[in-house]
Amino acid sequence: MATSRGYLGRTHEDQQPLVQGEPSGPKIITSAIPGPKTKAGLERLDKLQDTRAAFIMTGSNDMSDGNQEPRRKGKECLSILVMYLDMFCQIASLPLGYNSKALIDAASSPEMIQMLVNRPALGIVPHGTWAKTLEHSLMRAAPKGLTQVFTAMCGTCSNETAYKAAFMYYQKQKRGGNEITSEDLSTCMRNEGPGSPDLAVMSFDGGFHGRLFGSLSTTYTKPLHKLDIPAFSNWVSSPFPALRYPLEKHQVENDKEEERCLAIAEEKMKNAKSPIVALIVEPIQSEGGDNHASPRFFQGLRDLTKKYGIIMIVDEVQTGVGPTGHFWAHEAWNLTSPPDIVTFSKKFQTAGWFHGPELRADAPYRNFNTWLGDPVRVLQAKTILEEIESKDLVKNAAETGAYLKKELHVIENTYPKVISAVRGLGTFLAFDLPNPQERDVFVARLRLAGVNTGGCGPKSIRFRPMLVFQKRHADILLDAVERVASQH
Amino acid sequence: MATSRGYLGRTHEDQQPLVQGEPSGPKIITSAIPGPKTKAGLERLDKLQDTRAAFIMTGSNDMSDGNQEPRRKGKECLSILVMYLDMFCQIASLPLGYNSKALIDAASSPEMIQMLVNRPALGIVPHGTWAKTLEHSLMRAAPKGLTQVFTAMCGTCSNETAYKAAFMYYQKQKRGGNEITSEDLSTCMRNEGPGSPDLAVMSFDGGFHGRLFGSLSTTYTKPLHKLDIPAFSNWVSSPFPALRYPLEKHQVENDKEEERCLAIAEEKMKNAKSPIVALIVEPIQSEGGDNHASPRFFQGLRDLTKKYGIIMIVDEVQTGVGPTGHFWAHEAWNLTSPPDIVTFSKKFQTAGWFHGPELRADAPYRNFNTWLGDPVRVLQAKTILEEIESKDLVKNAAETGAYLKKELHVIENTYPKVISAVRGLGTFLAFDLPNPQERDVFVARLRLAGVNTGGCGPKSIRFRPMLVFQKRHADILLDAVERVASQH
Missing domain, CATH: 3.40.640.10 (Type I PLP-dependent aspartate aminotransferase-like (Major domain))
Structure with a gap:
């Protein structure tokens, strides 16, 4: 799949990286999600709990679904790109990404x-x-x-x-x-x-x-x-x-x-x-x-x-x-x-x-x-x-979101039969697919393209990234959205 | 106040201490509860939250209500006798007492x-x-x-x-x-x-x-x-x-x-x-x-x-x-x-x-x-x-509870107009006072005698100690109950 607009080659000199030491991008080497290791893990878990809504297991090498750069224990701040570029973030609940150094430091404080x-x-x-x-x-x-x-x-x-x-x-x-x-x-x-x-x-x-x-x-x-x-x-x-x-x-x-x-x-x-x-x-x-x-x-x-x-x-x-x-x-x-x-x-x-x-x-x-x-x-x-x-993350969400929304509009205008109603504030963005079935297919294909996100409403896709999500991550997302849209 | 039955002098050679390094007993040096430091602390908190149900603040020296042996940070396992002998344990929710070494160790595990x-x-x-x-x-x-x-x-x-x-x-x-x-x-x-x-x-x-x-x-x-x-x-x-x-x-x-x-x-x-x-x-x-x-x-x-x-x-x-x-x-x-x-x-x-x-x-x-x-x-x-x-704590609750219940029956028989209906299983014990008002007075007096516990129902007092509560702690409780009952 070619990147027509070259998102991945862009530079954003206005944004210093908020997180150091991240991998350069997601890597998915399984051909179906959940992959074989997650499937085995979920099978074990399903003996104890309903796992029908689960599709990924995170956090240990043997459950990494074949990702070549699983999160290494104790490695500082591989914040966003663990296996996927995570645009859903544990149902919109992760503020600082994975392995936040500040949260790790606070985790063993006497308090x-x-x-x-x-x-x-x-x-x-x-x-x-x-x-x-x-x-x-x-x-x-x-x-x-x-x-x-x-x-x-x-x-x-x-x-x-x-x-x-x-x-x-x-x-x-x-x-x-x-x-x-x-x-x-x-x-x-x-x-x-x-x-x-x-x-x-x-x-x-x-x-x-x-x-x-x-x-x-x-x-x-x-x-x-x-x-x-x-x-x-x-x-x-x-x-x-x-x-x-x-x-x-x-x-x-x-x-x-x-x-x-x-x-x-x-x-x-x-x-x-x-x-x-x-x-x-x-x-x-x-x-x-x-x-x-x-x-x-x-x-x-x-x-x-x-x-x-x-x-x-x-x-x-x-x-x-x-x-x-x-x-x-x-x-x-x-x-x-x-x-x-x-x-x-x-x-x-x-x-x-x-x-x-x-x-x-x-x-x-x-x-x-x-x-x-x-x-x-x-x-x-x-x-x-x-x-x-200290990192001005609300402003970051506003700026990164403005960039992402602008570019999503560009893709929307290129593929109007696929993507419509791009909308949102900050990085709290969404767009529509023509119907529920196509939405579900789009979400699944985004996952195979390395982007995890979720649906909402009857036919929408929502983005809920962490607050340290920046333009260079937006480019990874945009590249995937464009590729999936072009093949839809 | 004299201890007629001499609970505090008893030895229990059948029970090895489950926790090391505890103070020998509670020490209350305030004449009213909440004491002046807790009152000041609650006043500050009350600006943000309703504190009308609160009566103790725990865990730091300056809030210790004058207790001579406040919990020292990092000190191993001052499990039960922090300021009070705690028979209520955060509304029956503390399993291993305060500063459990096992929980402290687990608190900073990588997992x-x-x-x-x-x-x-x-x-x-x-x-x-x-x-x-x-x-x-x-x-x-x-x-x-x-x-x-x-x-x-x-x-x-x-x-x-x-x-x-x-x-x-x-x-x-x-x-x-x-x-x-x-x-x-x-x-x-x-x-x-x-x-x-x-x-x-x-x-x-x-x-x-x-x-x-x-x-x-x-x-x-x-x-x-x-x-x-x-x-x-x-x-x-x-x-x-x-x-x-x-x-x-x-x-x-x-x-x-x-x-x-x-x-x-x-x-x-x-x-x-x-x-x-x-x-x-x-x-x-x-x-x-x-x-x-x-x-x-x-x-x-x-x-x-x-x-x-x-x-x-x-x-x-x-x-x-x-x-x-x-x-x-x-x-x-x-x-x-x-x-x-x-x-x-x-x-x-x-x-x-x-x-x-x-x-x-x-x-x-x-x-x-x-x-x-x-x-x-x-x-x-x-x-x-x-x-x-590993510490056989369920058995400990059964044995300690049996001892405590037997002795509460002795006190009940000595002060039948004050204490009645001693009942329970293990350490999950309770007794009645004649009416709600006398129950509330009894609870307050127990606190001044160094024992924190709670009421339940219209006129009952309940005990909900931690699972590492032993006979020697029961003796402290029994001594206080007897003293308060004798003066009731």
Whole structure:
């Protein structure tokens, strides 16, 4: 396969390498993925766990699927090019690439070992240094206007504990200082109202907010995520704008589409069967297909939530921590007032939600669990932040992403029957294939061409590289995309 | 305060110390808890997080609350007696005590650093050594008859993903090989039946299974855990036996009480508004007040779940990993067939559930999330298991617990108006105070006497020591309990 545009020969003198000692590119010497060694490894694992979604095993030579340059143990910073150029990064959750020197150094610090060995129940016996750790980690990244952080272990738990906070807040307002009634206390012990009230969370068609019972009732990606699981039938979804790309070329019709969606959202807020207490929205619908909306749309949502007294939760689990060219994607909206809650996980390696003091429960132990997060992963968030700041990685995502998007548009224009709707912010980019089947084929061929990435929505391909992804890596990707597109 | 029975002078030549270099006992030099330094520390933390449930901060000298022997960094194995004799152990979640040498050694192993730094999305890109890690960690402890493990990060998520597995299994059986209908697919996207079916989980009054939306609908401990949070109103609770202690002295009436509860459970299974798909039960209701039932009762539940085609889930989040004198508390029941699912967390430092292959979902990605647990904590489970085996810690819990229980009965008989209903298995012990207020006073006084422990249920005190808790530590506890009881 020839490279028509010569991406691999390019130089980028404006970008110093962020990582030293990487191989020059991916090398795939198997003719099918998973290759024979991964297959054997997965067979062994399948005796214990469902492996049907797995396709690669990483991290040891004998499982390297024949890659000629497997990662060597202890070798410094082979950050991106392990076996593949990894554009999916453990479902968008690796911030600094593989074998980050900073994370390796932090891994054996006395603080880290302390937290590994003497794991606290943070709600009742926090470590003496916990306030300081939070101040130097998560709180340094707190979105403007949010002064508090609730720590958790995954995105789903973050969203669900945020919903709980919203429900408790709503009921407290409703009581208006009156005491909790004995009816409240007795009915909640039977899962019945008024103690277990019939209140709702609103989210969007195509939105993904997790898979446990509360979050799954706000997730509307595809049936297989929801089928067979009891759900809160009065929780509400509303259409998310279906915009045309590139956005700037379709502004008039896109504006109209967003207005339509805002009008429907307002209608649903007004006429909901059960009061809508919280609204949760992703800055970019990710699992749902990399669907974008404009800052104006999100300002419209903020206005509606204010108007109807609804807690606005921005789910930055996938968009947060830099990839869009802002630390938090919602920073780009310039909202007139901050969201009430911002949830996070993935690239922070730890999870939770930022909020204001009004969303603390009115009594201790109400929004609570044994561990309340894992301080080991919070310590990592501190290192991740330090790396992001010292290496200006958010800016890197913005610049590298701008370059990659520009070149993807070039390929899109060359192969318009294959690739369309190139879109995104920073390196948080995606494009469409004509249909689901062709998308799946394209993803598989990219893997054989040395690029690992993932699909999203019905027919999209998404890129979720690490924050140290640079133009020279983008060239490897572009070369592969162009080659696969040319043969499609 | 004098020690009437002289616990502190006792020797236990049958027990070699499991841990070297511990201080001889707790030392509390503050007159109120939290002491001034903890108070200052909590004040700082309270700016960022709700600290109303917190009472101790651990782990650094300046937060030591004035303890004369704070834990020294790197000092080997000051396992139990840090500031307090810790009988609560981070809400029953510390298996090997503080500063376990084995865990410290494992903390900087290359494998651990690998998993800290290159965290995988286990469902799609498991590490090459993942099968081996599972085989040598969790699977070595798999309950008899259960060959599979689903990994998770906390007890709540374990229970909820187990419920999901039960629901999917039930619906698959119901379809009996027929295809999923388009009505199923479309209705689930609106949170409506039949795609989002109206199915129920059954649990017990006083049971605790977590605090997110699904698990909270199966938790029936106290109103403050449930109030204001929407719940599945058709999910069902049934009375848990209210037994009299000591069990052996009240067998006739206890048998009758258990038969009564089994009859009600069966009645509810037969006449439920929504089909009951799963039953979840703790071997000992912990948060609910250390309520016990006999093996016969649990065999009765197993028989009922078999009779009505209900998945039986044993929630071993708090009882599992040794404290009852069995590795899994349900081993003591000698069930005629194993439970369908056993969930775990806490003392394993990681979480998940064991099950048989029939409970795998019928398609990939259905019971799924980004990380599917944290391999760092799974690696710790391996070390924990090795320590338990090489030091015979389950047997230690049985023997130490037997001694402690016998002596608690002596104190109970001396102060019958203060302490009653001494009960438990292994070191998983509890007793009652006359009422909630006196219980709270007793817990506070125990802390000032150097023993940290927790309450449970309306008026009980529970002990949840680490597995390296020995008779000489029991003596420190007994001395404190006796002194506090004598002054009560």
